[in-house]
Amino acid sequence: MFTAFIFPDILLYILDMIGIVACAIAGTLLAQHKGFDIAGCILVAMVNAIGGGTLRDMALDRHPLFWMTDLNYLIVITVTSLILQIFANLYHKIDNALKLFDAIGLAAFSVIGFNVALDQGMLPVIAIMMGVWTAIIGGLLRDIICNEIPLLLQREIYISASIVGSVTYLLLEHWGMPARLNEFIMLSVIFAVRMLALRFDWHLPSIRLVG
Template identity: 70%
Template sequence: MPSYYITPDLLIYLFDMVGVVACAIAGTLLAQHKGFDIAGCILVSMANAIGGGTIRDVIIDRHPLFWMTDLNYIIVITITSLVLQIFFHLYHKIDTALKFFDAIGLAAFSVIGLKVALSQGVAPAIAVLMAVCTAIVGGMVRDIICNEIPLVLQREIYITASVIGSCCYFVMQAIGIEPGINDLLTLAIIFFIRILALIFDWHLPSIRLVD
């Protein structure tokens, strides 16, 4: 009988594409809302979708860059952005839609960043940092281009979700959970922490010194 087992490499690739599509949607939503033209929306969606992974690969000296050897990334981002621009009028609640797709991208890219960094033999602490880098840099670039204050600088439970999920990955690995299941659970943990933070308006406290 034929085997339909999904290999770890294929699973990681699927996670990557999920994150790319989600971030391309988030980037296009914001750019379209700001009145960017067709090319501008595609540019913002690309910065959002591949910006974090690009910086990650540069830091850990992973060459060539992932999107330079696989044109599927550029194709998927471009098609996603174009389709969304055509049907943009269906998204009435821009803020809700943006944050939902941003949460998907945060979770998927955190897992990708963690796995890629570990495959390069870095220490666990550095792998967590690379998970955060992969997850947040693209969104920061998107917000800066669109003249918005980046979400990660607004007391949002954002970086925290990535760090908690990444640490949970190592805990689950230590107790012997199968790698594929571990990846899915890590993704779910990060996504639901972010969504719950949005639903219940959780924020990190700020430190203010009283004169």
């Protein structure tokens, strides 16, 4: 599945798992805050971590779903959620690391979703959409389940970072950039945009009519 990437398969797989862990942590934290039980926290963690990839595969008619052929995804999510529930104070010690992992996950998921769609012969605009879906839909579903206004709809630089990376890939491809190097650049751009947004508190503007 990942043979087209510049990274060795195992490295991209590790990046994918870092994103899975970060999303599982975020889902568990919100579920705990809402008073969910153990099973509820694990469920929200799973929705957050694999929801985007699942909807992507369904939209592209790719079967079986990725987590059905690799149970490591479900195992990592479950173990991560249980550890966080047992050691509730752990989050406060890894807050900065979590933001770093989240940015890596956003970049890795975007690259994976984007390239999966291209491999399926989809148009560039659909590939961009699939990259976004893979990266952010899980968090959107998590917030809906927990009755929260989705963070992604609150001017956060999430969707924008994924789109910027995808558009960068398409432009460089048009100018003859080798595919494998281009994928590395795409991942780096998404990661950099997200980290800069966190560092300098960047937000998208809202449009308000005067009158």
